[in-house]
Amino acid sequence: MSHIQPSTPEGPAPHAILSSIPSDSHTWNLLFMQLLLSEQNWSVTNLGPCVPVEVLRDEAVARQPRLIVISTVNGHGCQDGVRLARTLRAVPALATVPMVLGGKLDVDGSKAATMTGELRDAGFDEVFVGGSAVTDFLGYLRRMAPATATERT
Amino acid sequence: MTIRPNARTGRFHDFMVAARRDRRLVVQPRMGFDHPAVMRSGLIATRGARATTVGTLTLDSFTRVGDFAAVDRALDAGTRLNGYPIVNYGPAFTRAMLDGVLGADFPIQVRHGSSLPGRIFEALIASGIDASEGGPVSYCLPYGRTPLRRTVAAWRAAGRGFAALREQGVEPHIETFGGCMLGQLCPPAMLVAISVLEGLFFARLGIASVSLSYAQQTHPGQDAEAIAALGSLAAELLPGVEWHIVLYTYMGMYPETRHGALGLVADAARLAAGTGCSRLIVKTAAEADRIPTIAENVEALEVAARAAEGAPPIPSGTDTGILDQARRLVDAVLGLSGDVGAALIEAFAKGYLDIPYCLHPDNAGDTASLITGDGRLEWSRTGALPIPRPGPARRDRLTSRGLLDALSHVKRRYDARIPPQPKEIP
Ligand code: B12
Numbered sequence: 381m382s383h384i385q386p387s388t389p390e391g392p393a394p395h396a397i398l399s400s401i402p403s404d405s406h407t408w409n410l411l412f413m414q415l416l417l418s419e420q421n422w423s424v425t426n427l428g429p430c431v432p433v434e435v436l437r438d439e440a441v442a443r444q445p446r447l448i449v450i451s452t453v454n455g456h457g458c459q460d461g462v463r464l465a466r467t468l469r470a471v472p473a474l475a476t477v478p479m480v481l482g483g484k485l486d487v488d489g490s491k492a493a494t495m496t497g498e499l500r501d502a503g504f505d506e507v508f509v510g511g512s513a514v515t516d517f518l519g520y521l522r523r524m525a526p527a528t529a530t531e532r533t
Numbered sequence: 534m535t536i537r538p539n540a541r542t543g544r545f546h547d548f549m550v551a552a553r554r555d556r557r558l559v560v561q562p563r564m565g566f567d568h569p570a571v572m573r574s575g576l577i578a579t580r581g582a583r584a585t586t587v588g589t590l591t592l593d594s595f596t597r598v599g600d601f602a603a604v605d606r607a608l609d610a611g612t613r614l615n616g617y618p619i620v621n622y623g624p625a626f627t628r629a630m631l632d633g634v635l636g637a638d639f640p641i642q643v644r645h646g647s648s649l650p651g652r653i654f655e656a657l658i659a660s661g662i663d664a665s666e667g668g669p670v671s672y673c674l675p676y677g678r679t680p681l682r683r684t685v686a687a688w689r690a691a692g693r694g695f696a697a698l699r700e701q702g703v704e705p706h707i708e709t710f711g712g713c714m715l716g717q718l719c720p721p722a723m724l725v726a727i728s729v730l731e732g733l734f735f736a737r738l739g740i741a742s743v744s745l746s747y748a749q750q751t752h753p754g755q756d757a758e759a760i761a762a763l764g765s766l767a768a769e770l771l772p773g774v775e776w777h778i779v780l781y782t783y784m785g786m787y788p789e790t791r792h793g794a795l796g797l798v799a800d801a802a803r804l805a806a807g808t809g810c811s812r813l814i815v816k817t818a819a820e821a822d823r824i825p826t827i828a829e830n831v832e833a834l835e836v837a838a839r840a841a842e843g844a845p846p847i848p849s850g851t852d853t854g855i856l857d858q859a860r861r862l863v864d865a866v867l868g869l870s871g872d873v874g875a876a877l878i879e880a881f882a883k884g885y886l887d888i889p890y891c892l893h894p895d896n897a898g899d900t901a902s903l904i905t906g907d908g909r910l911e912w913s914r915t916g917a918l919p920i921p922r923p924g925p926a927r928r929d930r931l932t933s934r935g936l937l938d939a940l941s942h943v944k945r946r947y948d949a950r951i952p953p954q955p956k957e958i959p
Contacts, residue, residue, distance in 0.1 A: 403594040403603065405646070405676040407715070407892045408786075408940060415933035428892045430598055430677035454594050455615040455824060459607055487613050489823035 401460035457485030465503035482508030543704030545664035565591025565616030584838030624659035696739035712746030717785025722858035793947035807847035884917030
């Protein structure tokens, strides 16, 4: 898949794992997020759609990423997301790795602010929905930058 | 009652044969709700819409991937699903939900996007439903990570089981989803080829009533040419099978404004009517955002039916080579094996079939596409496809902005249209 693999950024780039939830097969969102992250100088492992939580957990333990990004749009993001976060956070090695979720998370247009609380309680650091999701996420990445810059030296 | 060998009835099959005879475009929603009472009301509203309609049960994502425990958890917790969980509800429950709704005057199809559809076919057959949708490629590559080999085997088994309904006097119907392939940015010839190949796959399993799909893309003239090509190849390759063409309203990133969304479905209806398609699947004004309501579905059905009325025939226009490309793809695949399923697996392994921007591990990923200045969807790289190269292979680096621009081409065009002004009342 040469044309969609991001070229390796110059210098050691911080590593992110990108994944969907077990029930979601949409991939355009994943491709978009992969490109976006690599343009921000991240190296990305894109696990693709319909990722079983155990697969994500094992990949994360093995790769120890600086960031885990979950992207989903099928409307099951809240339900699958809560289980996913709890499973990952239960692993000591993954207890503090930054982990965010975004996309279209329920079947009503992701308007309910209530679900964000539940997702955060389950272990997500940030939840990005609606028209400003991408801008907000870019801001979040910038705020992370000091840590990643240190890592690079 | 004894059933004569040739006196099979299929609700969906018979309804479509009659509609085609009377030249009525059938319109159909992509509707699916988890709550049985809402699902039932949705079907009744579909039946009552001012249009010739058939009903749909669109299944939820957990059922699609076979996670029936997650369905149970959601039903227990009262969390909403994105479709109807037909397996967990069981046939008696679904029969009761459909009682007095499903009938010869209102057939129902199950749409599900499942790469391993065994349990779903068992459930729909036991629920008295005789029409579904899918295919060994089109329900695999865009729908997750199941290896193509497993999906082909699972669809072969499910297709045979469905075909066996014929021994009981039922004529089952299957629609290929091959005309969609990721919804967008897959050039028309590939959609036509996969649709025909999946139709043939089903015919060889003994299914005698199929529909071949094609999804509206970026340019109406190009779409008309593709639909004509699909008809030509189907006529050649599916003798003895009752088939029709079903058009999907645009399956990619959808306009978010009301006028844009309804304008696009109206254009799809004109395209369907003007090119002699028999059925149209609509999209609603809520498509860009969330699962549509019953009222939004009915609105889309009626907008489509109105637009189709008196739509002028669309000639297929200049030949840009879609039929030729599609024929080369089909011939190359069928040359690989006498068994269509085996040929499809081999074709993806060799890159004879290769879907642009598809992340599935069994897709070679050496092709790419672009939208030309005049709005046509063309190959920019053909990899190992057995078709003429479109010129020197372009290796423009894909960026997030470039991708989003291509994905939102249709959306931007329709959202930018001037909305119709309400007439002033003097
Ligand atoms: C193309 C498409 C498909 C294709 C997908 C092919 C593929 N392999 O990807 C097909 C036809 C196969 C498909 C299938 C289904 N689909 Co679909 N699909 C779409 C469609 C039309 C376009 C998606 C697209 O191209 N997006 C382009 C990308 C770039 O945009 P995006 O996905 O919205 O992502 C953006 C933001 O959400 C955000 N974002 C996303 N993730 C993240 C993560 C982070 C961290 C951040 C910051 C931001 C972010 O950034 C992106 C850029 O702005 C949308 C509706 C629409 N948007 O018009 C429906 C839609 C997403 N699908 C939907 C559904 C429900 C399904 C199905 C379950 C079938 C069904 N019941 O209708 C199945 C999926 C099966 C499964 N197992 O889940 C629903 C989801 C409903 C909801 N959330 O309320 C939608 C909204 C349509 C609808 N209104 O019903 N689909």
